[in-house]
Amino acid sequence: MSKTLKIILGVLVTALVTIFGIIMFGLNLMDEEDRYGDLVYFNQKVEDGDIIFRCKHSGELGQTTEFNEYGLIEKSLNKVYVWDNQNTIKQELYDWAGKGNGERVKVFRIKKSDFDINQAKLKNGTYNYLMNSNKMEFVTENY
Structure with a gap:
């Protein structure tokens, strides 16, 4: 040749x-x-241990969305997974968010080391009060 x-x-x-x-x-x-x-860009923004909230029910237009479930984020092999709040079921982000109301989710990162999400309780049926506290910082949302 x-x-x-x-x-x-x-x-x-x-x-x-x-x-x-x-x-x-x-x-x-x-x-x-x-x-x-x-939810495609969540992979770039979230980290292991972030807290993700979803709403199962939502009010009328213009009302505040009630985030009444949460999970913990785990990143593995370029995919985002969510552990439920009892750390018993691990699901892909899309599957977990899809079980909520229109995939409405918000992600927060813990700022204070003394904060334990497992001790958080529902107040008036929601976790919205946690989102306004100084113990967590907003990361991203979808809706």
């Missing part, structure tokens, strides 16, 4: 591998967006 033919074949193989790689990368991005919808 001549040197010129080897160079041409090398360039063609490199070009084909590059094009295939770009196509696969694009398909992977489309899969993530199709799977997670509006």
Whole structure:
């Protein structure tokens, strides 16, 4: 095989591998967006141990949404999972959020080391009071 033919074949193989790689990368991005919808960017913003709240019920338009369930976030292999508040069931973020009201979720990070989310109790049927406290900082939301 001549040197010129080897160079041409090398360039063609490199070009084909590059094009295939770009196509696969694009398909992977489309899969993530199709799977997670509006939650696709949560992976970039949340960290292990963040607290995610979801609402099971919501008031009329203009009323405050009542966040009455929470979970703890775990990131693993570029995916976001949520442990329920008893740490018994681990679900993907999309599945956990989808069981709420219209996938309405808010994520907070604990600021104070003396704060224990497991000691939090519902007040008037919600955890909204925790979101306004100085013990947690807002990370992101979806709605």
